[in-house]
Amino acid sequence: METGDDRSAAKRGTLEGITAVAMLLLGVLVIVDSVRVGIRWVDDGPQAGYFPFYVGVLLCLSSVWNFAMTFVDTASSQKSFVSVASIKLIFAMLLPTVVYVALIGWMGFYVSSILFIGLFMVWLGKYSWTKSILVSGTVIVCIFLMFEIWFRVPLPKGPLEALLGLA
Amino acid sequence: MAEINALLNGFAVALTPFNLLLMLIGIVLGVLIGVLPGLGGANGVAILLPLTFSMPPTSAIIMLSCIYWGALFGGAITSILFNIPGEPWSVATTFDGYPLAQKGRAGAALTAAFTSSFVGAFVAVVLITFLSPVIASFALEFGPAEFFSVYLLTFCAFVGTSSENAMKTIASMMLGFALAAVGLDTVTGQLRLTFGFTSMLQGFDFLIAVIGLFGIGEILLTLEEGLEFKGVHAKLDTRVVLETWKELPRYWATSLRSAAVGCFMGIVPGGATPASFMSYGVARRMSRDREKFGTGMVEGVVAPETAAHAAGTAALLPMLTLGVPGSPTAAVLLGGLLIWGLQPGPLLFVEQPDFVWGLIASMYLGNIAGLIVVLTTVPLFAAILRIPFAIIAPVIMVICAIGAYTVHSSMLDVYLMVVFGIVGYLFRKLGYPLAPLVLALVLGDRAEASFRQSMLLSEGNLSIFFSNYLVGSLTGLALLLLFWPLISTTKRLLKR
Numbered sequence: 001m002e003t004g005d006d007r008s009a010a011k012r013g014t015l016e017g018i019t020a021v022a023m024l025l026l027g028v029l030v031i032v033d034s035v036r037v038g039i040r041w042v043d044d045g046p047q048a049g050y051f052p053f054y055v056g057v058l059l060c061l062s063s064v065w066n067f068a069m070t071f072v073d074t075a076s077s078q079k080s081f082v083s084v085a086s087i088k089l090i091f092a093m094l095l096p097t098v099v100y101v102a103l104i105g106w107m108g109f110y111v112s113s114i115l116f117i118g119l120f121m122v123w124l125g126k127y128s129w130t131k132s133i134l135v136s137g138t139v140i141v142c143i144f145l146m147f148e149i150w151f152r153v154p155l156p157k158g159p160l161e162a163l164l165g166l167a
Numbered sequence: 168m169a170e171i172n173a174l175l176n177g178f179a180v181a182l183t184p185f186n187l188l189l190m191l192i193g194i195v196l197g198v199l200i201g202v203l204p205g206l207g208g209a210n211g212v213a214i215l216l217p218l219t220f221s222m223p224p225t226s227a228i229i230m231l232s233c234i235y236w237g238a239l240f241g242g243a244i245t246s247i248l249f250n251i252p253g254e255p256w257s258v259a260t261t262f263d264g265y266p267l268a269q270k271g272r273a274g275a276a277l278t279a280a281f282t283s284s285f286v287g288a289f290v291a292v293v294l295i296t297f298l299s300p301v302i303a304s305f306a307l308e309f310g311p312a313e314f315f316s317v318y319l320l321t322f323c324a325f326v327g328t329s330s331e332n333a334m335k336t337i338a339s340m341m342l343g344f345a346l347a348a349v350g351l352d353t354v355t356g357q358l359r360l361t362f363g364f365t366s367m368l369q370g371f372d373f374l375i376a377v378i379g380l381f382g383i384g385e386i387l388l389t390l391e392e393g394l395e396f397k398g399v400h401a402k403l404d405t406r407v408v409l410e411t412w413k414e415l416p417r418y419w420a421t422s423l424r425s426a427a428v429g430c431f432m433g434i435v436p437g438g439a440t441p442a443s444f445m446s447y448g449v450a451r452r453m454s455r456d457r458e459k460f461g462t463g464m465v466e467g468v469v470a471p472e473t474a475a476h477a478a479g480t481a482a483l484l485p486m487l488t489l490g491v492p493g494s495p496t497a498a499v500l501l502g503g504l505l506i507w508g509l510q511p512g513p514l515l516f517v518e519q520p521d522f523v524w525g526l527i528a529s530m531y532l533g534n535i536a537g538l539i540v541v542l543t544t545v546p547l548f549a550a551i552l553r554i555p556f557a558i559i560a561p562v563i564m565v566i567c568a569i570g571a572y573t574v575h576s577s578m579l580d581v582y583l584m585v586v587f588g589i590v591g592y593l594f595r596k597l598g599y600p601l602a603p604l605v606l607a608l609v610l611g612d613r614a615e616a617s618f619r620q621s622m623l624l625s626e627g628n629l630s631i632f633f634s635n636y637l638v639g640s641l642t643g644l645a646l647l648l649l650f651w652p653l654i655s656t657t658k659r660l661l662k663r
Contacts, residue, residue: 016597023338030345030360037357045623048352048359051615055348059341065334081596086391093390094589097383097564101585104568105578113568117561125557139562143569151218153573 009087013070013077020067027063030056092124108158114140170297177524180225181532189222189230190529194537195544197237202245202548204556205386205563208238208479209495209605213374214382214570216503224507225522229529231503232483235496236288236533239479240541241548243280243472248273248549256439256475259447263460263467270463274407275414277545282415283422283469285538287477290426291433292530295484299516299527302488306513311620312631314489316641318614319632320648321491324435325603327648332598339594340603346371347611354619366579373608374502375571375580376587377495380601382567383588386560388595403545411465418469421450425470429477433493434485439478446474480530487523488513491610495602498609 030052038047070077082090096116103112117136121127127135147153180186200211212234219227242257247264260280267276309317326336349360350370361367415422425446432442450470451460460467482493483500490512492498504511509519516523541548571584594601625631633639647654 012597015593019593019597019599020338023342026342026345030348033360033362037352037355037359041627045354046619046627048355048357051618052345052348052359055341055344058337059345062334062338062341066332066338069332069334082391089390090387090592093387093560093564096561097585100564101568101581104572104581109569109572113565117558117565120561121557125555127557135558139565143565147218147569147573152221153217154576155569155572156578 007084008080008082009084010081011077012079012081013074015081016070016077017067020063020070024060024063024067027056027059030059096120104156106158108161109155110140110144111158111160113143170300173300173520173524174296174528176521177526177528178532180521180525181229181528186226186229186525186529187532189226190233190533190536191540193230193233194237194240194533194540197234197239197537198241198244198541198544198548199237199551200234201238201241202551203559203563204245204251204389205382205560206566207242207381207385208235209499210378210381210567210570211238212496212499213377213502213574214566216374216499216506217570217573219503220506224504224509225525227507228500228503228522228526229533231500232526232529233533233537235479235500236530236537237540238496239288239476240281240284240537242475243284244277244541244545244548245552247276247280247468249552256443256471256479258440259443259471260468260475262447262471263462263464266461266463267465267468272463274403275411275465276463276468277403278408278411278542279415279465279468280472281538281541282412283425283472284476285534286422287426287429287473287475288480288530288534291430291477291480291484292527292534294430294481295487295530296527299484299488299523302484303513303516306489307517309513311617311624312634312638313641315614315617315621316632316638316645317489317491318610318617320641320645321485321610322603322607322614323645323649325600325606327651328432328435328441333652335597335599336603339599339601340607343604343607344611344614346376347373347608348615353612353616369575371583371608372574372580373605374499374574375583376608377499377605378567378570379584379587380591380594380605381495382563382570383585384591384595384601386563387588387592389556390560403542408542414465415469418466421446421453421466421470422473424449424453425473426477429474430481432474433478433481435493439475439482439494442478443471443475446470483530486511487515487526490613492606495605498606502609 034049034053034056037049039049039053040047041050096119100112100116103115114136117139118132121132121135122129147155196215197211200206200208206214212231215234216231219230222230242252243260243264245251246257246260247268250261250265252258252261264276264280267273322340325340326333345360347370350358350368352359358368428446428449429439429442432445433439447467447470450466451457454460454466456464479494479496482497484493486492486497486501490501490510492501501511509515509522567584568581571580572578574580591601621631631638632642
C-alpha cells in the first residue's frame with residue numbers, strides 16, 4: 001500500500017460515475033421541462049420544447065454510455081483520480097475562493113481582494129505580513145487605476161469605500 | 168483586384184496612432200495572458216472584453232484580436248522554458264522545445280518558435296484576405312437550411328476530429344446546448360428550464376462559462392503540480408536571433424507543409440491542437456534524422472508552432488464569413504461583435520467593410536508587432552513565471568472574478584464562475600472536451616433558430632437538409648464526421 005500524501009484520495013471510476021449520473025439527471029431535467037412546454041408540432045410550427053427535447057435525450061443516452069464504460073474499462077476506473085496531497089492543495093485554493101466570492105457581495109470588491117491575496121500569501125506561501133500586505137495592496141491599486149480610472153468600469157464597492165467617499 | 172483595394176482601405180483604418188497603441192497594449196497583455204497559468208486566449212479575451220465596451224468596434228476588435236495573437240505567441244514561452252504547455256496546442260512544442268532549452272539552446276528554440284508562429288499566421292492571414300470575401304459572397308445566398316447544415320458540420324466535426332472519447336464529446340456538447348436553451352424562448356416567448364427562478368431568465372452567458380471553465384479549472388489543475396515552477400533561463404540576444412534565422416530557411420518545406428495543415432485544420436473547429444500534433448508527426452516522418460526528434464531539433468519546434476498559429480488564425484475565417492467560430496477564442500471574439508451591435512456573417516462584409524478590412528489589416532500589423540515584442544521581451548515574461556504560485560494563483564482568481572463581474576455587473580455571474588470552474592476541473596481530468604461545450608453554448612440559440620426556420624419552410628420534413636447539392640453535401644459531410652469514430656472502430660475490428 002502507498003502511504004502518506006501520495007496515496008489516492010479518490011478513484012477515477014468513482015468520479016466518472018458521479019459525473020455521468022449528474023449529467024444523466026440534468027438530461028432528465030431537460031426532457032421533463034421540454035415536455036412541459038411542448039415537444040410537438042402545432043399549427044404555427046414546432047413548440048418551444050421541440051429542440052431541447054432531443055438535446056436532453058442525447059445528453060441522457062451519452063451519459064448512460066459513459067456510465068456503462070466505467071464498468072467496462074475497469075483498468076482505467078481503478079486508477080487514481082487525485083492524490084491526497086493534491087486534493088489538499090485544491091481545497092486550500094477552492095475554500096478561500098468561495099469565502100472570497102461571498103465576501104465581495106458584502107464588503108465590496110477591493111477590501112475582500114486585498115484580504116484574499118494577502119491571507120493566501122501568509123497561509124499558503126508563508127510570506128511575512130508586511131510583504132503580503134505590500135504585494136496585495138500594490139495589485140489592488142493597479143486594478144483600481146486600470147478599471148475605475150482608465151477604462152471607467154466600476155467594480156462593486158462596500159461600506160469602507162462609502163466611508164472614504166470613493167463609491 | 169478588389170481585395171487589394173479593400174485591404175489598403177483597411178490599413179488606412181487600422182493605422183491610426185490610437186489603434187497602433189491599442190495593438191501594442193493588446194500584444195503585451197496577450198503574451199502576459201499566454202504566459203500566466205490559468206489565463207489563456209479564450210478566458211483572457213473574455214475577461215478583457217468589458218474594457219472595450221466603450222471603444223469604437225474597430226478599435227475594440229483590433230485590441231482583442233491582438234490579445235489573441237499575443238496569447239498564441241506566449242504559449243510557446245512556457246512550453247520551451249518551463250515544459251508547461253500554456254495552451255493545448257503548445258503541447259507538441261514541448262517535445263523538442265524543452266530538450267533544446269535544456270541543451271542551452273533556449274534562445275534558438277524561442278526564435279524558431281516565434282518566427283514559425285509568425286510565418287504560419289502570415290500564410291493564414293493571406294488566405295483570409297483572399298478567401299473570406301469569396302466565402303462571404305457565396306454565403307449571402309444561404310437560407311436557414313444551409314446555415315443549419317453549417318452548424319451541424321461544425322458540431323459533427325468535433326465528434327469526428329476529437330482525439331477524446333466521442334461519447335464524452337457529445338455529452339459535453341449537449342450540456343452546452345441545454346445551458347443555451349435556458350431562459351426565454353425568443354419564438355414562442357415561453358420560459359424554458361428556468362424552474363421558476365427569475366435570475367435564470369437571462370440564461371447563461373458563455374463568457375462566464377469560459378472564464379470559469381478555462382480560468383479557474385486551469386488553476387486547480389496547475390495546483391496539482393505543486394506550488395513551484397522550475398524553468399530554464401533564457402537569453403535572447405541579436406546574435407542568437409540572427410543565427411537562428413540563418414538556419415530556418417533550411418526548413419522551408421516543413422514550414423509550408425505545416426502552414427497548409429494548420430490552415431486546413433483551423434477552418435475545421437477545434438483544429439489547432441490536432442493540427443500541431445499532425446504537422447509534428449508529418450515533419451518527423453518526412454525528416455532524414457527521424458530518430459533525433461524529441462531530443463531537441465529546431466525542426467520539431469518549427470512544425471507544431473507554424474501549424475498551431477496558422478490554425479489559430481484561420482479559425483477566424485468561418486467566424487467572420489459565416490458567424491461560426493472555429494475555436495473558443497474565436498467564439499469569444501464573436502460574442503464581442505454581438506455586444507458591439509455587429510451581426511457576424513456574410514452581411515458583415517457588405518454592411519461594415521471598414522470594420523472587416525480594418526480587422527484583416529490589423530492581423531498583418533498585429534503579427535509583425537507581436538514578433539517584435541516577443542523577441543525583445545522574453546526575459547521579462549520568463550521572469551513573471553518565476554513569481555511563486557502562492558502569489559500568482561490568488562491574483563489570477565481576483566482577475567477572473569473581475570472579468571466575470573464586469574460582463575453584466577452581476578454578482579450572480581461571479582458565483583456561477585466558481586461553479587463552472589469546478590466543472591471545468593472535473594471535465595479536464597476526466598477527458599470531457601471543453602471546446603464543444605463552449606461552442607454549443609454560443610451557437611445553441613442560433614442553431615436552434617435556423618433549425619426551426621428550416622422546419623417551418625419544409626413543414627417538418629427533414630429532407631430539406633438534402634434538398635440541393637450544397638446543403639446535401641454539407642449535411643452528408645457532417646453525418647460522415649459524426650459517425651467517423653464508429654466507422655474507424657469497425658474498420659479496425661474487421662482488420663483483425
